[in-house]
Amino acid sequence: MDLDLSIDAPAEHDASVMLLGVGANLGDRAANLRAGLLRLANDGQIRVEAVSGLWASAPVHAAGGEFLNAAVRVRTRLDPSVVMGRIKSVEAAMGRTGSGGDARPLDVDILYCDGMQRDQADLRIPHPRRLDRAFVLAPLAEVCDDALDPQAGRPVAQLVRDLLPGLSPRATRIAGPEWFLVPGPGPEGVLP
Numbered sequence: 689m690d691l692d693l694s695i696d697a698p699a700e701h702d703a704s705v706m707l708l709g710v711g712a713n714l715g716d717r718a719a720n721l722r723a724g725l726l727r728l729a730n731d732g733q734i735r736v737e738a739v740s741g742l743w744a745s746a747p748v749h750a751a752g753g754e755f756l757n758a759a760v761r762v763r764t765r766l767d768p769s770v771v772m773g774r775i776k777s778v779e780a781a782m783g784r785t786g787s788g789g790d791a792r793p794l795d796v797d798i799l800y801c802d803g804m805q806r807d808q809a810d811l812r813i814p815h816p817r818r819l820d821r822a823f824v825l826a827p828l829a830e831v832c833d834d835a836l837d838p839q840a841g842r843p844v845a846q847l848v849r850d851l852l853p854g855l856s857p858r859a860t861r862i863a864g865p866e867w868f869l870v871p872g873p874g875p876e877g878v879l880p
Contacts, residue, residue: 705737706771707800707832707844708760709815709824713747714793717756718867720782724794725760725868727778734764734771740827742863748821752791757859758867759799759827768801772811799828803838814839819847822855830865 712720721742729736738761745755764771775796782794799815806813814837818824825848832844840847 703735703763703765704768704802704804705835706762706764706768706798706802707828707835708762709757709797709799709818709828710760711755711757711795711823712793713750713752713755714783714791718742718863720793721756721758722868724778724782724796727781728774728796729762733766734762734774737761737763738831739865739868740830741861741865742867743823743827743859744862745823745859746857747791748823748857750789750791755823756862757823757827759824759831761831761833768798768804768806768813769808769811772798797824799824800832800835800837800844803836805838819851820855822852822857822859825852825855826859826861 710721710724712718712724714720725736725739728734740759743757745757747753747755766774775798779792779794779796784790784792784794797815798811798813799818801813804813815824818828819837819840829845829848829852832848835844836842837844837847
């Protein structure tokens with residue numbers, strides 16, 4: 689699903705592709721994910737290109753109930769540290785408080801940014817636990833295209849096929865990418 693939610697979408701030749709993982713286990717989880725992505729993309733600096741289906745999973749090292757998770761492919765000219773700052777602002781605006789172990793209305797992680805590797809105190813790319821969690825890998829397979837994992841030196845899609853069957857807890861696909869559509873006239877809804 690190609691979604692251009694921005695007014696001034698970054699040109700493809702000079703923008704980075706980021707793969708994000710999103711999750712929520714408080715409130716109307718799907719609505720929180722949708723609202724968080726719309727807030728992240730609202731100024732045209734970040735363009736949502738593809739959204740995976742929704743995947744349900746038990747929480748891992750987090751309080752609260754079942755998570756809904758998705759992966760998102762975005763394109764932006766912004767540096768990943770700027771994007772991470774925006775992510776933290778959106779999470780706070782959506783009601784996220786406390787530590788990483790708390791239940792959360794919205795959790796967004798940068799999983800990959802092109803072939804970049806970055807190891808800073810507040811930002812590690814690729815995400816250090818991306819290959820250990822079914823709720824990350826299952827939706828990621830739907831949006832990763834031909835992305836390469838810079839640490840493994842292999843296509844992300846191949847890593848997903850190899851690693852996903854052995855991971856626990858499992859993730860279950862409960863909806864296709866239409867979860868991101870806003871109900872509206874007609875059977876398919878409208879893009880936000």
